[in-house]
Each structure stands twice: as structure tokens, then as C-alpha cells.
Amino acid sequence: MEAIxxxxxxxxxxxxxxxxxxxxxxKQFLKRIERTGFGEFLFYNWRFDDDGNPREDFTLNQQAYxxxxxxxxxxxxxxxxxxxxxxxxxTDFGFKVILAPSFADIFYNNALKNGIIPIKMEEEQLNxxxxxxxxxxxxxxxxxxxxxxxxxxxxxxxxxxxxYHKEKLLxxxxxxxxxxxxxxxxxxxxxxRN
Amino acid sequence: MGKxxxxxxxxxxxxxxxxxxxxPDLLYIDQHLVxxxxxxQAFEGLRLTNRKVRRPDLTFATMDHNVPTKNRxxxxxxxxxxxxxxxxxxxxxxxxxxxxxxxxDQGIVHVIGPQLGLTxxxxxxxxxxxxxxxxxxxxxxxxxxGTSEVxxxxxxxxxxxxxxxxLNVKVIGDLGPGVTAKDLILAIIAKxxxxxxxxxxxxxxxxxxxxxxxxxxxTICNMSIEAGARAGLISPDQKTIDYLEGxxxxxxxxxxxxxAEEWLALATDEGATYDHTVxxxxxxxxxQVTWGTNPGMCVPVGGNTxxxxxxxxxxxxxxxxxxxxxxxxxxxxxxxxxxxxxxxxTNSRLGDLEKAAAIVKGRKVKDHIKAIVVPGSFSVKLQAExxxxxxxxxxxxxxxxxxxxxxxxxxxxxxxxxxxxxxxTSNRNFEGRQGNGARTHLVSPEMxxxxxxxxxxxxxxxxxxxxx
Numbered sequence: 212m213e214a215i216x217x218x219x220x221x222x223x224x225x226x227x228x229x230x231x232x233x234x235x236x237x238k239q240f241l242k243r244i245e246r247t248g249f250g251e252f253l254f255y256n257w258r259f260d261d262d263g264n265p266r267e268d269f270t271l272n273q274q275a276y277x278x279x280x281x282x283x284x285x286x287x288x289x290x291x292x293x294x295x296x297x298x299x300x301x302t303d304f305g306f307k308v309i310l311a312p313s314f315a316d317i318f319y320n321n322a323l324k325n326g327i328i329p330i331k332m333e334e335e336q337l338n339x340x341x342x343x344x345x346x347x348x349x350x351x352x353x354x355x356x357x358x359x360x361x362x363x364x365x366x367x368x369x370x371x372x373x374x375y376h377k378e379k380l381l382x383x384x385x386x387x388x389x390x391x392x393x394x395x396x397x398x399x400x401x402x403x404r405n
Numbered sequence: 406m407g408k409x410x411x412x413x414x415x416x417x418x419x420x421x422x423x424x425x426x427x428x429p430d431l432l433y434i435d436q437h438l439v440x441x442x443x444x445x446q447a448f449e450g451l452r453l454t455n456r457k458v459r460r461p462d463l464t465f466a467t468m469d470h471n472v473p474t475k476n477r478x479x480x481x482x483x484x485x486x487x488x489x490x491x492x493x494x495x496x497x498x499x500x501x502x503x504x505x506x507x508x509x510d511q512g513i514v515h516v517i518g519p520q521l522g523l524t525x526x527x528x529x530x531x532x533x534x535x536x537x538x539x540x541x542x543x544x545x546x547x548x549x550x551g552t553s554e555v556x557x558x559x560x561x562x563x564x565x566x567x568x569x570x571x572l573n574v575k576v577i578g579d580l581g582p583g584v585t586a587k588d589l590i591l592a593i594i595a596k597x598x599x600x601x602x603x604x605x606x607x608x609x610x611x612x613x614x615x616x617x618x619x620x621x622x623x624t625i626c627n628m629s630i631e632a633g634a635r636a637g638l639i640s641p642d643q644k645t646i647d648y649l650e651g652x653x654x655x656x657x658x659x660x661x662x663x664x665a666e667e668w669l670a671l672a673t674d675e676g677a678t679y680d681h682t683v684x685x686x687x688x689x690x691x692x693q694v695t696w697g698t699n700p701g702m703c704v705p706v707g708g709n710t711x712x713x714x715x716x717x718x719x720x721x722x723x724x725x726x727x728x729x730x731x732x733x734x735x736x737x738x739x740x741x742x743x744x745x746x747x748x749x750x751t752n753s754r755l756g757d758l759e760k761a762a763a764i765v766k767g768r769k770v771k772d773h774i775k776a777i778v779v780p781g782s783f784s785v786k787l788q789a790e791x792x793x794x795x796x797x798x799x800x801x802x803x804x805x806x807x808x809x810x811x812x813x814x815x816x817x818x819x820x821x822x823x824x825x826x827x828x829x830t831s832n833r834n835f836e837g838r839q840g841n842g843a844r845t846h847l848v849s850p851e852m853x854x855x856x857x858x859x860x861x862x863x864x865x866x867x868x869x870x871x872x873x
Contacts, residue, residue: 228721229599229699233835238816242471242484244445244491256837261823287600290633290699291835293535294443295551316603316635317535321551375428386553387456390561393423393431397563400422400433
């Protein structure tokens with residue numbers, strides 16, 4: 212996975228809670244055997260009508276948001292199915308950071324494995340930014356190293372992220388290679404059980 | 406005697422391979438279940454890095470999500486076909502046992518694990534599927550993982566896990582007649598919400614849980630994820646042992662006796678503590694029907710849809726009612742349906758089918774309704790046919806299908822059309838889950854069967870013959 216130290220980008224406000232992974236990427240797109248190419252199907256049933264035409268009332272289709280890379284969402288983002296196609300679709304579309312009051316556990320892990328920074332933040336500031344991003348084009352700067360997010364008006368907040376997740380994101384490390392550094396312990400564990 | 410421990414404490418400490426301050430634990434995985442949808446990219450990853458499957462003997466694969474439930478040999482969708490062929494090739498290349506579409510062990514992955522005895526108390530079990538929590542019914546620590554983690558487990562037989570917090574869901578008293586495990590878990594999610602389990606492993610305790618069949622316990626644990634918990638489990642007891650004895654992958658003879666003793670010892674100790682406990686009174690629970698677009702949007706069948714102005718989440722409620730094509734404050738029993746689906750990893754086992762069959766026996770499905778029964782596995786289908794259940798269903802006007810995930814998520818041809826309304830025994834009523842624009846109401850098998858007969862939701866307890 213690609214390393215990510217910081218990211219500055221346009222914010223897309225998705226003011227909905229309990230956005231499930233069926234909404235992020237509907238089942239008809241889970242049949243592919245590759246990891247790539249899911250972006251065009253992101254939020255498919257919200258973005259497109261029954262004939263496959265873009266719905267203009269879904270704001271992600273509007274020109275102003277087409278290049279957004281930071282997603283702002285409501286509570287419990289990514290609940291439901293464990294499909295990793297959800298972060299694949301988000302990252303393929305161009306999202307690098309997701310800010311929400313809370314995330315579903317499996318999605319949170321899946322996002323991290325794909326170099327997306329999922330950030331839990333308190334609702335008050337999030338709602339303010341949600342409003343700003345709804346009213347006009349709005350940019351945030353996310354600094355993972357210093358665990359800070361700043362807007363262009365000079366508001367700065369800090370965020371928490373477990374150190375081991377941060378380290379992996381900053382370095383773009385391959386989880387399996389890291390685990391295999393412990394292979395002697397896996398062997399010893401297996402031997403102890405036989 | 407040491408400090409009293411929960412079943413999770415006991416399983417956890419037996420599986421720690423490596424521990425380091427400030428990091429998650431590296432846990433050993435005893436059983437990895439694999440299906441066609443979430444595995445192809447994982448195998449591809451192994452190939453790209455020239456890695457092998459570390460323990461093919463601890464890995465078992467089946468095809469369930471995409472499989473046709475009628476005309477089994479005709480997979481019309483080329484991409485589905487390719488996904489299943491890919492699994493077959495991957496299993497052959499990496500030496501993994503596969504129950505393919507025509508194999509007698511085929512079925513929904515969470516139905517066949519217990520059925521084959523691959524699921525056992527004390528095991529750590531993972532699968533690239535969120536309903537892996539089902540296996541917790543046996544006192545196993547079982548949770549869903551993403552495809553990157555599938556690849557990780559294939560390569561290392563381990564997974565990095567943060568120690569979850571513990572949540573005791575204590576269900577006291579007993580469920581009334583006509584009220585099922587499905588109603589209980591729906592009522593729990595309705596009461597506490599779809600994220601109250603986030604970050605926790607839920608352990609279900611209390612008399613009502615002890616009195617459930619193993620199938621009922623699977624239904625409960627299955628839907629733990631709908632409350633936000635990755636895993637839900639129940640301490641093993643004699644019922645667990647009796648269910649497992651004689652199953653294909655369970656030890657035999659003296660080895661079984663020894664295993665059974667160890668399994669019973671895994672049960673949570675008297676006096677063990679939890680991070681959080683909630684209590685539910687089983688006798689207050691009524692048959693449930695979801696009205697909205699997540700499983701927490703649920704009321705008793707005698708109730709009404711919510712009033713937007715009275716709700717804490719006005720926007721969500723408004724959106725959900727609109728999607729579902731319902732009025733606010735509408736009686737649940739006034740909701741007419743046009744589809745009925747009895748199946749899914751939540752409710753497709755023999756006991757589920759028997760209970761639904763008892764309702765439909767000698768009755769007819771309302772004319773306009775398309776009703777299907779999809780057994781959870783090939784073996785469930787055979788047993789049901791031996792008991793004559795297929796005849797009961799088909800004579801009533803149901804279609805009797807081959808096993809698979811089917812209309813729970815509509816990855817095959819079993820789809821509810823846009824605007825269609827389905828009484829479904831599955832686990833998710835998300836927008837578009839059963840088909841783009843489809844409207845799903847989650848219910849028990851008994852409630853789904855009664856709705857098929859009446860054409861609308863009815864209280865199954867008032868249904869002639871149910872309580873006698």
C-alpha cells in the first residue's frame with residue numbers, strides 16, 4: 212500500500228449516519244476478481260438512477276465535488292457487510308481521508324489496510340465543517356504525522372489514532388511481511404499445540 | 406482458583422502467538438472459512454508475492470453467494486461464473502478443500518461450518534464475511550474480516566487483533582409461545598441500536614439463551630454484527646456437545662469425551678466481570694417486524710411505524726419511511742407484501758424450515774405473492790425433503806430451491822424488483838440489499854410464513870393452530 216504522511220484536499224459532505232457498505236458499493240459490483248476499478252460504482256444507487264444516468268440531486272455528481280478527496284460522514288460509517296470492495300471503491304474514486312464521529316469495526320480496519328486514514332472526531336466540529344462544505348468549496352489539511360487537521364480559516368484540531376496504525380500508514384508497510392518477522396513465534400505456537 | 410474468566414478471556418489467552426506493549430495481539434486462527442466473493446483478490450495477492458497458504462488443512466472453502474438456486478448448472482452471469490471458477494482454481498492451486506456447487510457439503514458458509522463440525526467451542530474462526538459471528542453460538546470466537554485480512558490469514562494463519570471490550574447481554578425469563586430467537590435479537594437491536602456493540606464482543610447469557618436450541622443460538626449470534634459487534638458468543642453447554650457429537654470433523658470416541666470436557670470448561674466462570682452489561686426481559690418480547698432501512702428500525706407486529714416529529718433522528722426516519730414507501734404512524738399489520746424469502750445464514754436451518762412449514766401446512770400463499778424457500782445447505786435440503794417439507798411448501802405455493810445465500814443479498818438471479826416489498830427471514834434491510842429499490846422487512850420464519858398466507862403482516866400468535 213502507498214505511504215501517506217499528509218493530505219490536503221476538497222471535502223465532500225455526506226450528512227448521513229449508518230452508511231452501510233451495501234450503499235458504498237452495491238452487491239452487483241462484487242463479482243470482479245480485481246482490486247481496482249470500483250470507483251465508478253461508488254455509492255452507485257445514490258449516484259445513478261435505474262437507467263444508469265447520474266442523479267443531479269446527489270451532490271457528489273456535481274462539478275464542485277467531483278475532485279473531492281476527504282469524506283465527511285455521520286456516525287457508524289461503513290456498517291454491515293465486511294466487503295473490502297467498499298474502501299477499494301472509495302480509494303479508487305479518490306478519497307484519502309474519512310472523517311466521522313464513529314466507524315464500524317470491520318470497515319475501519321479495511322480502510323487502514325488500503326491507505327485510507329479513517330479519523331474519529333467529535334460531532335460539533337464535524338457538523339461545522341459539514342455545513343461549510345455544503346455551502347461552498349471547502350478544503351482541509353490533514354497532517355497524520357502531527358495528528359492535526361486544519362481548515363483555511365486557521366481552525367486546528369488534533370485527532371487520535373493508534374500509534375501502530377499511524378506507523379503503518381506513514382510507511383505504507385505490508386502487514387504480512389511484518390507478521391512474518393514473527394514466524395519463529397508462529398512455529399513455536401504450532402509446535403506447542405501438537 | 407484464579408480470577409473468574411469469561412469464555413472470551415479463556416479463548417483469547419490460548420491463542421496469543423505474540424504480544425507487545427501498545428500493539429494488538431497476534432492471534433492464531435484455528436479455522437478459516439472461504440467463499441467466492443471476498444477471496445479472489447487475496448489469492449491474487451499471494452501469487453504476486455510468491456507466498457503459500459500456510460495451513461490449507463485449517464482452511465475450508467465453499468460457494469454460496471453467487472450460486473443459482475434453480476437450474477444449478479446454468480450460471481447465466483459470466484462474471485459470477487468467472488468468480489466461482491476462480492475459487493475452484495485457487496483451491497486446486499493452493500491445496501484447499503472446496504465444497505463446490507454440486508458437492509454434498511455445499512451450503513451457506515455459516516450453515517455448513519456447524520453442520521460439518523468444523524465449528525467447535527474454543528476455536529478462533531474467521532471468514533471474509535461479517536456474519537461469521539454466527540459460529541459464536543458454539544462458544545467459538547468468530548468474526549468477519551476483509552479481503553486483506555483473508556490474505557493475511559491465508560499466508561500466516563494469524564491475525565492482529567485488539568483485545569475487544571466485553572458486553573454481557575443478559576436475557577432473563579423466557580420467550581413466549583410464537584416468539585423466536587429472531588424476534589429476540591431484533592428486539593435487542595431495536596432497543597439498543599445498530600452501534601451499541603461496536604468495539605465489543607457480545608456474550609449472550611441468561612435462561613432465555615440457555616433454553617434456545619443451537620439453531621436459535623446461531624440466529625442470535627449471527628445478527629451480533631447488526632448491533633455493531635464483530636463477534637457474539639454463548640458459553641458452551643451440554644446442548645452444544647450434543648449437537649456436535651458424531652459430526653464429520655468432530656473428534657470421535659475417547660478423543661470426543663476429552664474434547665467435550667475441555668469445551669464445557671470454557672464456559673464463563675461464576676463471578677466473571679464484563680465491561681458492560683445490559684438486561685432484557687424475554688417475556689416482554691413480541692414478534693418483531695422491521696419497518697426501515699437498518700435492523701434497528703424495528704417494532705413489535707402490533708405497533709406502528711414511527712412519527713417523524715417524535716423521533717430523535719428525524720432525517721433518518723424520514724428518509725427510511727420514504728424509501729420504504731410507508732406513512733408515519735402506519736400500523737405494521739396494514740403493510741401488504743408481494744415477496745416472501747425464507748432463507749439466509751440467519752434462518753435457513755432445518756428447525757427454521759420446520760417451523761415455517763407448520764404455519765403454511767394445508768394453507769395457500771396469497772395469489773400475487775412470489776414466495777421462495779432456500780435451504781441453507783444441500784444437507785438441510787435433503788433432510789427437509791426426507792421429512793416431506795418440500796411438499797408442504799410447494800403445495801402451499803412456495804418455490805422450493807437449491808441452497809445458497811440467494812435473495813438475502815441478490816447476487817444471483819433471486820432479486821426483489823424495484824418497489825417490491827419482501828417479508829424476509831434474512832439479516833439486513835438496507836436500501837437496495839435485496840435488489841435496487843427493493844423494500845425489505847426482517848421477520849422470523851414463522852412470521853414470514855404467516856405473511857405469505859395473509860398477504861400482509863399478522864401476529865403469528867393469533868394465527869390459527871400456532872399456540873395449540
